[in-house]
Structures are given as C-alpha cells and as structure tokens.
Amino acid sequence: xxxxxxxxxxxxxxxxxxxxxxxxxxxxxxxxxxxxxxxxxxxxxxxxxxxxxxxxxxxxxxxxxxxxxxxxxxxxxxxxxxxxxxxxxxxxxxxxxxxxxxxxxxxxxxxxxxxxxxxxxxxxxxxxxxxxxxxxx
Numbered sequence: 625x626x627x628x629x630x631x632x633x634x635x636x637x638x639x640x641x642x643x644x645x646x647x648x649x650x651x652x653x654x655x656x657x658x659x660x661x662x663x664x665x666x667x668x669x670x671x672x673x674x675x676x677x678x679x680x681x682x683x684x685x686x687x688x689x690x691x692x693x694x695x696x697x698x699x700x701x702x703x704x705x706x707x708x709x710x711x712x713x714x715x716x717x718x719x720x721x722x723x724x725x726x727x728x729x730x731x732x733x734x735x736x737x738x739x740x741x742x743x744x745x746x747x748x749x750x751x752x753x754x755x756x757x758x759x760x761x
Contacts, residue, residue, distance in 0.1 A: 636681070636740075639670070639673050639674075642666055642669065642670050642673070643670060645662065645666060646662070646663060646666050646667060646670060649662045649663050649666075650663060708737075708740070710733055711733045711734065711736045711737035711740070712737050714726065714730040714731070714733035714734040714737065715733075715734040715737040715738060717730065717734070718730070718731065718734040735752060739752050
C-alpha cells in the first residue's frame, strides 16, 4: 500500500521566531517525535541564517522603486504600505487589467501574492520556486 503524502505548509518566520521554536522543542522532556522532527528541520536552517548562508526571503519594508510605481515621488509623502499590500494590489491590478497593462515588477509582485496565498497550481509553484532560486532570491 503506498504511503499517504503529508500536507506541508510554508510559514514565514523571523530568525528570532525560529530560535524560539527550537528552544521550546529542545526543552521538552522527554523529546517527542514531533520535537525531533522540528529540531532536525529548523536547526540547520538556523545555522545557515546565523552564518549568512541564506538570505531573508521576505522583508516588510518596500523598496523605493515599488513606492514610485504606486505613485509616490520623492517630494510626496510616502504611503504607509507593506510589501505584501503592494503584492496584493499588483495581483488585483493584474486581474482587472491583464498583464499587458502592468510593468514586469508588478507582474512579479502579483505572482508573489499568488504564491504566498496558495493561488498557484503545484506546477506553477515549482516553476515559480525554480525561477526565484535561479535569481538568488
């Protein structure tokens, strides 16, 4: 009988949150199978973060060029917008106007939104992840 695949999810955690989860797992007595699984998954990840072997996947501070595409100019007040909010706006713009009316940066942002909100097929996710990996992101 074939094994049933486990459903997995991708959380977005800070380095401090990863360290906290690891500390909680390591302090369990006795260690459970789940504790050991989390430790074996997160400990190498934490080591990569601490040794600058991996870059952050996401930040909450938008890049200046993203703000400009939203209409902010150096003389105007900067809108209070997160990167995720920008991605959502780009997705909505893509849905409403199509890709011919968006910049390449806006299309990429719309795909980020789709990826983070499980709106892609498994094939699209694999393609998106391979493109991101190829770009060093």
